[in-house]
Amino acid sequence: MPIIVHLDVMLAKRKMRSRELSEHIGITEQNVSLLKSGKVKGIRFDTLDSICKALDCQPGDLLEHVPGNEA
Amino acid sequence: MANSSERTATPADRIERVSRLMIWVITAGGAIMVLAYTSVWVVPGWLEDAAAQNLLGATATISAGPVLRLFAALIAALPLALVLYGLWQIRELFRLFGDRHYFSVDGSKRLLRFGAALLLAAPAGIVTRSIVSVLLTMNNPEGSRHLVVQMGSNDYFLVVVGGLLLVVGWVMREAARMQHELQQIV
Numbered sequence: 001m002p003i004i005v006h007l008d009v010m011l012a013k014r015k016m017r018s019r020e021l022s023e024h025i026g027i028t029e030q031n032v033s034l035l036k037s038g039k040v041k042g043i044r045f046d047t048l049d050s051i052c053k054a055l056d057c058q059p060g061d062l063l064e065h066v067p068g069n070e071a
Numbered sequence: 072m073a074n075s076s077e078r079t080a081t082p083a084d085r086i087e088r089v090s091r092l093m094i095w096v097i098t099a100g101g102a103i104m105v106l107a108y109t110s111v112w113v114v115p116g117w118l119e120d121a122a123a124q125n126l127l128g129a130t131a132t133i134s135a136g137p138v139l140r141l142f143a144a145l146i147a148a149l150p151l152a153l154v155l156y157g158l159w160q161i162r163e164l165f166r167l168f169g170d171r172h173y174f175s176v177d178g179s180k181r182l183l184r185f186g187a188a189l190l191l192a193a194p195a196g197i198v199t200r201s202i203v204s205v206l207l208t209m210n211n212p213e214g215s216r217h218l219v220v221q222m223g224s225n226d227y228f229l230v231v232v233g234g235l236l237l238v239v240g241w242v243m244r245e246a247a248r249m250q251h252e253l254q255q256i257v
Binding site: 027031032034035040041042043044047 | 252255256257
């Protein structure tokens with residue numbers, strides 16, 4: 001997938017655990033884990049909005065497009 | 072005033088309740104079909120009555136011996152076997168609905184098989200009725216042997232409903248694929 005998710009980096013920067021984030025944004029810890037590992041097909045705008053609010057960041061801080069990374 | 076502890080039935084509750092009921096209805100219906108079919112061929116006089124009413128007409132006689140009757144019974148069982156197979160598939164589909172699995176690959180397969188069984192039951196019924204009419208009257212004297220080619224509105228509706236269920240099965244397969252994709256979006 002050419003979209004790389006940097007959620008783990010942002011969580012480390014904000015010193016926040018996955019469980020804490022999942023409680024903040026109202027999705028399961030399992031889904032946060034899947035999102036961190038990039039094993040999802042998509043992310044809803046409202047989930048992205050909640051994550052950005054919880055981590056005080058921009059969508060660009062969480063997602064990166066890497067051309068040619070099709071694996 | 073309604074008791075606040077009473078939960079209002081959701082559509083999922085209704086689907087579960089009706090599905091569980093339908094499992095029993097289908098099981099009972101299948102058993103009754105097998106019982107009725109066997110009775111027609113085993114109980115003396117019932118085959119003659121059934122053939123007079125539904126196949127050969129009131130004036131026809133059946134002179135087939137036990138072996139020919141057994142052959143006819145086996146051939147006539149083909150459409151019934153198809154319908155029973157279809158009923159089994161739809162029973163399993165209701166079991167999935169009862170367990171609240173609405174859009175599953177297994178469910179779409181069950182519906183497709185039910186539709187295919189109904190579609191095949193119509194031509195199978197037409198062909199087997201013709202063969203059975205020949206077998207039951209082939210020992211009759213010349214002039215009173217029958218070859219019945221019978222096609223009724225039931226056969227037509229079997230084809231229409233079977234075709235509809237086949238298409239709904241494909242739609243359900245597509246819905247299962249979409250639901251699987253939605254589950255991968257957080």
